[in-house]
Amino acid sequence: MASSGLQTKKRDNHNGHFVQPTNPNVATMQEDVLYHFHLSTSTHDLPAMFGDVKFVCVGGSPTRMEAFTKYMAKELGLDHPDAEYPNICVGTDRYVMFKVGPVLSVSHGIGIPSTSVMLHELIKLLYHARCSDVTVIRIGTSGGIGLEPGSVVVTRQAVDASFKPVFEQMVLGKRVVHRTHLDERLAQELMQCGADLREFPTVLGNTMCTSDFYEGQGRLDGALCSYSEKDKQEYLEAAHAAGIRNIEMESSVLAAMCGACGLQVAVVCVTLLNRLEGDQVNSPHEVLVEYQERPQRLVGHFIKKRLAAAGNPRDL
Amino acid sequence: MASSGLQTKKRDNHNGHFVQPTNPNVATMQEDVLYHFHLSTSTHDLPAMFGDVKFVCVGGSPTRMEAFTKYMAKELGLDHPDAEYPNICVGTDRYVMFKVGPVLSVSHGIGIPSTSVMLHELIKLLYHARCSDVTVIRIGTSGGIGLEPGSVVVTRQAVDASFKPVFEQMVLGKRVVHRTHLDERLAQELMQCGADLREFPTVLGNTMCTSDFYEGQGRLDGALCSYSEKDKQEYLEAAHAAGIRNIEMESSVLAAMCGACGLQVAVVCVTLLNRLEGDQVNSPHEVLVEYQERPQRLVGHFIKKRLAAAGNPRDL
Numbered sequence: 030m031a032s033s034g035l036q037t038k039k040r041d042n043h044n045g046h047f048v049q050p051t052n053p054n055v056a057t058m059q060e061d062v063l064y065h066f067h068l069s070t071s072t073h074d075l076p077a078m079f080g081d082v083k084f085v086c087v088g089g090s091p092t093r094m095e096a097f098t099k100y101m102a103k104e105l106g107l108d109h110p111d112a113e114y115p116n117i118c119v120g121t122d123r124y125v126m127f128k129v130g131p132v133l134s135v136s137h138g139i140g141i142p143s144t145s146v147m148l149h150e151l152i153k154l155l156y157h158a159r160c161s162d163v164t165v166i167r168i169g170t171s172g173g174i175g176l177e178p179g180s181v182v183v184t185r186q187a188v189d190a191s192f193k194p195v196f197e198q199m200v201l202g203k204r205v206v207h208r209t210h211l212d213e214r215l216a217q218e219l220m221q222c223g224a225d226l227r228e229f230p231t232v233l234g235n236t237m238c239t240s241d242f243y244e245g246q247g248r249l250d251g252a253l254c255s256y257s258e259k260d261k262q263e264y265l266e267a268a269h270a271a272g273i274r275n276i277e278m279e280s281s282v283l284a285a286m287c288g289a290c291g292l293q294v295a296v297v298c299v300t301l302l303n304r305l306e307g308d309q310v311n312s313p314h315e316v317l318v319e320y321q322e323r324p325q326r327l328v329g330h331f332i333k334k335r336l337a338a339a340g341n342p343r344d345l
Numbered sequence: 346m347a348s349s350g351l352q353t354k355k356r357d358n359h360n361g362h363f364v365q366p367t368n369p370n371v372a373t374m375q376e377d378v379l380y381h382f383h384l385s386t387s388t389h390d391l392p393a394m395f396g397d398v399k400f401v402c403v404g405g406s407p408t409r410m411e412a413f414t415k416y417m418a419k420e421l422g423l424d425h426p427d428a429e430y431p432n433i434c435v436g437t438d439r440y441v442m443f444k445v446g447p448v449l450s451v452s453h454g455i456g457i458p459s460t461s462v463m464l465h466e467l468i469k470l471l472y473h474a475r476c477s478d479v480t481v482i483r484i485g486t487s488g489g490i491g492l493e494p495g496s497v498v499v500t501r502q503a504v505d506a507s508f509k510p511v512f513e514q515m516v517l518g519k520r521v522v523h524r525t526h527l528d529e530r531l532a533q534e535l536m537q538c539g540a541d542l543r544e545f546p547t548v549l550g551n552t553m554c555t556s557d558f559y560e561g562q563g564r565l566d567g568a569l570c571s572y573s574e575k576d577k578q579e580y581l582e583a584a585h586a587a588g589i590r591n592i593e594m595e596s597s598v599l600a601a602m603c604g605a606c607g608l609q610v611a612v613v614c615v616t617l618l619n620r621l622e623g624d625q626v627n628s629p630h631e632v633l634v635e636y637q638e639r640p641q642r643l644v645g646h647f648i649k650k651r652l653a654a655a656g657n658p659r660d661l
Contacts, residue, residue: 052570061566064626065455065558092438120630122408123455139381139439140458142594146558152568190515199506200560201572201580240556242381242462244516250377252468252606254368256517264517278458290568310380314436 046162048155049291055153063150067120070157078117079158083131084332085151085165087144088324089279091125091136097168097325098127098134104329105130105336132332137167137279141196141240144279148286155292164215164293166331168324171236171277172246173300174269178312179320181229181327183219184211184236184296185272187280190245192237192271196285209281210288215295222331229299229323234274236296238281246276248308265304275300297324362478364471365607371469379466383436386473394433395474399447400648401467401481401608403460404640405595407441407452413484413641414443414450420645421446421652448648453483453595457512457556460595464602471608480531480609482647484640487552487593488562489616490585494628495636497545497643499535500527500552500612501588503596506561508553508587512601525597526604531611538647545615545639550590552612554597562592564624581620591616613640 055061060071068075088094095114102108107130117126124147127134135151137144155163173180186194187209196207216233223231243251247261268276280296287294299320301310310317371377376387384391404410411430418424423446433442440463443450451467453460471479489496502510503525512523532549539547559567563577584592596612603610615636617626626633 050568052565052567054565054570055568058566060625060627062625062627069627090438122406138454138456138459139462140454140456142456142556142558142561143454143459145556145561146455149559149567149569156568191518198557198561199555201563201576202507202583205571239515240458240461241514242458243465245458245461245514247517249368249370250374251368251465252366252371252472253465253602254370255521260517267518286569309376309378311376311378311385 047291048152048160048163050152050156051289055156061153061157063154065121065123065146066118066126066150066154068118068154075154075158079128079133079154079160081131082128082133082155082158082160083163085133085135085163086168086328087135087137087147087165087283088168089137089139089170093321094125094134094136095127098129098132100325101132101329101332102129104333105132131336140278141238141282145282145286148282152286152290152292164295165283165287166294166328167279167283167296167298168328169277169279169296169298170321171275171298171300172302172304173275174265174273174304176232176274176300176303177230178300178302179229179323180300181223181231181323182236182275182298182300183216183223183231183233184280184298185216185233186235187211187238187284187296188235188271188273189281190237190239192268192273196281207285207289209284211284211295212293215293219295219297219327219331222327222334226327226330228326231327232274235272236280236298237268237273237276239276239278242278246304250308276304297328299323363607364468364476364479366468366472367605371472377469377473379470381437381439381462382434382442382466382470384434384470391470391474395444395449395470396476397447398444398449398471398474398476399479401449401451401479402484402644403451403453403463403481403599404484405453405455405486409637410441410450410452411443414445414448416641417448417645417648418445420649447652456594457554457598461598461602464598468602468606468608480611481599481603482610482644483595483599483612483614484644485593485595485612485614486637487591487614487616488618488620489591490581490589490620492548492590492616492619493546494616494618495545495639496616497539497547497639498552498591498614498616499532499539499547499549500596500614501532501549502551503527503554503600503612504551504587504589505597506553506555508584508589512597523601523605525600527600527611528609531609535611535613535643535647538643538650542643542646544642547643548590551588552596552614553584553589553592555592555594558594562620566624592620613644615639
């Protein structure tokens with residue numbers, strides 16, 4: 030049982046609803062420095078700071094995650110004219126973190142490694158803070174396959190570049206393959222929120238997670254490109270046939286790590302372009318900005334619905 | 346030949362010293378939107394903005410890259426009391442970019458995917474700007490193996506988690522393996538700079554590039570951990586026996602991509618801890634800050650030496 034530094038209160042019980050790292054060492058550490066958050070169990074009272082967190086929304090861009098916090102404050106009626114939402118990770122520039130009521134908003138940068146570092150420390154943070162019944166949702170951007178730009182994809186399965194629902198990792202020099210797991214019921218709940226809103230097309234589909242934006246996604250416009258336009262087109266069409274509706278760079282590690290540690294997890298990404306028609310992201314800036322607000326609106330609606338079903342959000 | 350948008354001047358010749366993407370499509374694009382930099386060939390005069398760049402220094406942290414620019418301005422005598430160094434990528438929060446004289450400073454975030462996105466766009470930027478004889482140096486942080494914390498490692502070979510000098514990538518769903526290539530003479534030049542300075546231990550060694558900070562580097566303190574302390578210790582000792590002196594998360598993609606496109610490239614990282622003795626980064630903040638300045642001082646000295654050998658830096 031973790032009982033160190035400022036964390037002296039007893040952890041009452043552990044069931045499936047508590048956040049639980051699979052690493053048994055975490056429970057016996059005297060101090061846990063969450064280096065990339067610039068937080069530590071010995072310098073911060075994590076249960077007091079984070080104990081009431083029920084929703085963690087993550088996304089690549091720091092400013093988008095800050096904007097989401099301000100948006101949620103308004104939506105939850107927790108905003109007021111002088112309200113400020115300071116960056117909790119102010120001691121570092123690796124990630125940003127904001128909190129309003131039960132909603133934590135964290136940036137993860139670009140790609141699986143950047144996201145895995147953040148998730149290791151986030152899961153430990155939620156554990157040290159004794160959080161329970163936490164839902165994690167990525168609100169991101171992506172390239173669509175066969176969809177009108179601006180469509181929002183709720184991910185059914187996070188798949189790799191060979192269309193398999195796995196997350197592959199090197200551990201002590203050996204290849205380890207984890208199955209990706211997203212919550213099916215949560216995805217359906219999010220789809221219903223899209224239907225409630227009726228503001229933009231929302232589809233349920235598989236999401237391909239890659240480790241590069243250019244060659245890794247079959248683009249023809251990177252500094253390196255070792256294949257033809259025909260090869261690219263065949264690859265994207267095969268992806269579409271495998272049920273893939275969008276491509277991004279973080280979903281598989283999220284699905285693998287959160288699933289393993291007792292967190293409900295979902296991925297909601299807007300598509301900025303249709304990759305069957307091009308590679309460059311060249312829509313006008315204001316169009317792209319509005320697209321990026323769509324997953325925020327959908328997930329904001331979802332959080333309000335969940336909180337309404339649970340009673341007054343201010344009591345949570 | 347690229348001749349589009351504002352770029353109307355003739356490219357005089359192409360030899361090994363010009364930056365040259367290996368993708369032939371780049372030369373025929375009407376417009377090239379460098380999406381993650383928020384720059385484009387049709388809205389920015391890239392040759393005017395970047396044509397004189399001779400050194401590109403990259404690192405994970407945005408504030409460190411800004412600090413490096415201010416440091417270089419002083420070192421090159423280009424600083425003055427009212428000098429400002431605006432972020433060239435101000436339209437996005439994905440990366441930051443600063444320039445002083447012939448030195449460009451760019452952040453790459455954490456991990457190979459985040460770095461590969463940046464490098465694709467950086468290499469195209471240098472090509473569109475018609476840059477020649479460009480040296481790219483990563484100035485970063487790392488975990489050391491068997492070294493006193495604060496030691497600086499100049500990388501001989503960038504190796505993967507199986508200690509092989511390769512960078513593996515998925516392209517159109519198939520595994521492609523590239524050899525990593527760092528410039529040997531450049532590494533020796535940088536070692537000489539460490540010897541000139543005599544401010545901290547500088548060693549030449551292999552650098553292991555991983556895709557995760559926790560399980561991927563054999564740490565025992567992540568949210569997940571599927572091996573014992575003994576397994577970890579054996580792995581790190583085998584790494585040491587293979588000539589590996591530090592572990593980080595970006596060197597292999599840098600070595601593979603820059604090498605392929607005619608850029609001299611090197612990696613200079615300080616070690617924040619000795620991984621044979623622990624996993625947590627828990628030295629006092631001010632100690633870590635001073636450590637992080639060491640690669641900057643070494644590379645600053647290198648740039649001044651190179652410029653002095655070439656004549657007046659202001660003329661470059």
